[in-house]
Amino acid sequence: MAGSPNFMTGSIPLSGPDRMALFMVGLSVLFHLLFAGLMLGFSKLETPRIRPPEIIDISLVSFPGPAGPSAIAGPGPAPVQTKTAPAKPEIRPEPVAPAPAPAPAPAAPEKIGSPSQGQEPVKTSLKQKSLDREKILQSAVSRIEQSVEQGRPQSVTRAIDALRGKDLAPPQPSGQASGSGGAGPSGVAVGSGGGWASPALLNFWSPLMVDHVNRHWAYHEFLVGASANERAEVVIKIRKDGTILEHWFMSRSGNERFDQSVERAIQKMNPVPPLPPGYPVEQQEIILNFRPPKS
Amino acid sequence: MTRSFRKIFPLALTGICLLFALSATANAQIYLDINEPQMRRIPLAIPDFVVEATQPSAPAAARQGDQLLREFLAFTGFFNILPPQGYLTDLGRGVTEREIRFSDWTAIGAELLISGRLVDRGGRLSFELRLFDTFANTVIAGRAYTAHPDQVRDVIRRFSAEVIYRLTGTRGVFETQIAFVSTGPGNKEIFFCEFDGNAPSQFTRDSIIALSPAWSSDGRHLAYTAYKDGGPQLYVRDISTRTAWNIAHGSLNITPAWRPGAFEMAATLSLDNNQDIYTLTGNGKIIKRLTKAWDIDVSPAWSPDGKRMAFVSERSGGTHIFVMNADGEQATRLTFSGRENTEPAWSPNGRYIAYTSRVAGRNEIFVMNADGSRPRQLTGGGGDNESASWSPDSTLIAFSSTREGVSRIFVMNANGTAPRRLLVLPGQQSQPAWSPYLAQ
Numbered sequence: 001m002a003g004s005p006n007f008m009t010g011s012i013p014l015s016g017p018d019r020m021a022l023f024m025v026g027l028s029v030l031f032h033l034l035f036a037g038l039m040l041g042f043s044k045l046e047t048p049r050i051r052p053p054e055i056i057d058i059s060l061v062s063f064p065g066p067a068g069p070s071a072i073a074g075p076g077p078a079p080v081q082t083k084t085a086p087a088k089p090e091i092r093p094e095p096v097a098p099a100p101a102p103a104p105a106p107a108a109p110e111k112i113g114s115p116s117q118g119q120e121p122v123k124t125s126l127k128q129k130s131l132d133r134e135k136i137l138q139s140a141v142s143r144i145e146q147s148v149e150q151g152r153p154q155s156v157t158r159a160i161d162a163l164r165g166k167d168l169a170p171p172q173p174s175g176q177a178s179g180s181g182g183a184g185p186s187g188v189a190v191g192s193g194g195g196w197a198s199p200a201l202l203n204f205w206s207p208l209m210v211d212h213v214n215r216h217w218a219y220h221e222f223l224v225g226a227s228a229n230e231r232a233e234v235v236i237k238i239r240k241d242g243t244i245l246e247h248w249f250m251s252r253s254g255n256e257r258f259d260q261s262v263e264r265a266i267q268k269m270n271p272v273p274p275l276p277p278g279y280p281v282e283q284q285e286i287i288l289n290f291r292p293p294k295s
Numbered sequence: 296m297t298r299s300f301r302k303i304f305p306l307a308l309t310g311i312c313l314l315f316a317l318s319a320t321a322n323a324q325i326y327l328d329i330n331e332p333q334m335r336r337i338p339l340a341i342p343d344f345v346v347e348a349t350q351p352s353a354p355a356a357a358r359q360g361d362q363l364l365r366e367f368l369a370f371t372g373f374f375n376i377l378p379p380q381g382y383l384t385d386l387g388r389g390v391t392e393r394e395i396r397f398s399d400w401t402a403i404g405a406e407l408l409i410s411g412r413l414v415d416r417g418g419r420l421s422f423e424l425r426l427f428d429t430f431a432n433t434v435i436a437g438r439a440y441t442a443h444p445d446q447v448r449d450v451i452r453r454f455s456a457e458v459i460y461r462l463t464g465t466r467g468v469f470e471t472q473i474a475f476v477s478t479g480p481g482n483k484e485i486f487f488c489e490f491d492g493n494a495p496s497q498f499t500r501d502s503i504i505a506l507s508p509a510w511s512s513d514g515r516h517l518a519y520t521a522y523k524d525g526g527p528q529l530y531v532r533d534i535s536t537r538t539a540w541n542i543a544h545g546s547l548n549i550t551p552a553w554r555p556g557a558f559e560m561a562a563t564l565s566l567d568n569n570q571d572i573y574t575l576t577g578n579g580k581i582i583k584r585l586t587k588a589w590d591i592d593v594s595p596a597w598s599p600d601g602k603r604m605a606f607v608s609e610r611s612g613g614t615h616i617f618v619m620n621a622d623g624e625q626a627t628r629l630t631f632s633g634r635e636n637t638e639p640a641w642s643p644n645g646r647y648i649a650y651t652s653r654v655a656g657r658n659e660i661f662v663m664n665a666d667g668s669r670p671r672q673l674t675g676g677g678g679d680n681e682s683a684s685w686s687p688d689s690t691l692i693a694f695s696s697t698r699e700g701v702s703r704i705f706v707m708n709a710n711g712t713a714p715r716r717l718l719v720l721p722g723q724q725s726q727p728a729w730s731p732y733l734a735q
Contacts, residue, residue: 060437210327219332220373222690223462264406264430291330
């Protein structure tokens with residue numbers, strides 16, 4: 001009876017080959033569905049990550065100028081900050097040379113052209129130690145100055161001024177000692193003609209000071225971007241106990257990043273090593289010549 | 296007057312000398328040279344991010360964010376990330392310049408500070424990140440990124456690039472990748488990873504030996520050498536579509552190097568049984584033969600302006616680094632030490648050439664000025680160190696080293712300091728090639 005219609009169910013009985021064909025068609029459909037599913041799955045594996053929404057990026061800062069290479073310190077026109085000594089000029093003016101006939105000091109009417117004209121507090125302390133001798137000397141100096149002022153060579157004037165500490169040019173950048181004040185290790189120079197009773201102690205103190213500054217100076221050659229010949233000279237005025245009273249740039253490098261690294265170092269290194277025991281002055285000015293390290 | 300002057304003159308002279316001596320000591324400015332900074336990285340504090348967002352994922356995102364930021368910025372070699380346990384305070388007072396007490400941060404030596412805060416914004420997280428100069432009490436960079444919690448790495452990468460840009464004017468390495476050769480699959484295939492070794496992925500699946508990956512300067516194509524059909528051929532593959540084509544001239548085609556800013560490359564071919572350097576188009580058409588020496592000339596490396604080229608030659612006896620113009624003229628020898636100097640890599644800033652030199656039986660990485668002066672050894676201490684590749688900002692060098700036994704990819708600062716392994720994968724990894732900037 002195979003192949004004859006079944007009128008009770010309304011279905012048409014299938015013959016053996018028909019069943020096989022239907023089975024094959026079903027198998028084929030199943031296979032195709034499976035294949036399509038696999039392909040879909042593989043395609044998802046190829047792009048495993050659904051792209052998330054874009055990140056919204058908003059600036060919280062508006063800079064006055066164009067977004068230059070460096071906001072912290074760049075070669076651009078950003079204003080130079082002066083933090084600790086805003087009233088100080090960037091390059092400290094040279095002390096004025098003594099006038100030919102300055103006004104006499106109240107306590108010493110004869111003291112014309114007194115060395116204290118520079119108003120350095122350290123000289124006040126020296127006066128207390130040798131008051132009588134100083135009166136005589138100052139008197140002599142004033143007379144000599146009056147008598148030889150016109151004929152004195154300029155070099156002598158400069159030398160005397162220099163010895164008075166009023167126009168003390170720093171030594172050469174090489175850091176070699178220029179005077180007899182004694183040089184410490186390489187790169188340490190003590191200003192001209194020092195006659196202090198214990199220069200050896202100062203020679204001992206100088207490398208300590210250099211090491212102290214170097215330890216507080218954070219410098220990365222790429223971040224700073226300084227060239228080998230750049231340098232910045234900073235004057236710091238310290239008390240005998242090492243407290244930094246003030247500081248100012250005597251000359252800037254021209255590279256603001258470099259100068260700011262120097263500025264931060266100065267701010268971080270306070271206090272510095274105290275001056276040697278018995279140091280004859282209460283305050284001391286130190287010129288720090290910052291140069292990029294050899295790479 | 297004259298008599299009294301004569302009487303007092305000797306005493307005055309002595310006194311003057313004494314006065315001058317004392318005065319000089321008292322007023323002399325001490326002059327000190329400072330040129331050996333002992334902090335060669337900038338102290339940077341990154342306290343934990345403040346979480347003000349209410350989303351459950353916010354605390355974990357904050358922890359991931361501040362940790363990633365420390366890792367990313369430390370990777371540059373620019374910063375000394377101060378350990379958080381040494382901080383005197385956190386960001387509880389606030390994250391803006393008005394709220395932060397900078398003296399708390401200068402007191403621990405931090406010159407820079409980064410604050411982070413997470414807040415809700417439109418159902419997503421917003422990362423508010425700011426960079427401060429603690430001594431100047433000023434904000435240097437500030438960005439707000441609104442993102443999903445699974446985008447923390449992208450957010451931190453973007454802000455890290457912003458930090459470096461604000462400090463240096465370059466984007467840093469955060470948007471770069473490194474290609475390298477790995478034997479992990481059983482044969483040498485080319486892999487990619489992010490700048491810090493994260494997310495390594497296999498790029499070639501040719502089941503052949505693939506070597507010497509080289510990025511085009513736009514980051515869109517990768518050229519490499521593959522040993523197919525016996526001899527080495529050049530392959531160029533589009534990185535986004537992964538379509539590839541091969542270049543075969545003669546029996547040997549090796550060491551490709553893309554010309555900066557052009558769809559051209561230099562490579563070593565052997566058309567007359569001699570290895571010489573040629574320039575080719577990206578499609579493989581020969582433009583010009585650059586070297587004609589009877590000795591071997593290989594491994595071209597372009598200067599960043601594309602006007603000159605370093606290469607390896609045996610023309611002078613031994614194996615040495617030479618430079619020549621892009622037209623092949625005016626070849627000049629640069630290395631004179633040792634007998635085997637290979638694999639030149641010209642720094643993207645144009646100032647240096649890194650190379651591999653054989654020293655005491657081991658390969659070591661050296662760097663010299665681009666004119667050949669001041670060669671100095673960067674690596675040492677064990678194993679072979681070779682195949683230097685510069686980061687696009689010229690601050691880092693990737694290289695392969697066997698210092699741990701098997702060959703791995705390492706990264707060091709450009710001055711040779713702080714070498715660190717980039718990643719660990721099955722097999723051995725070698726021949727890193729740092730990509731150009733790949734920012735979207």
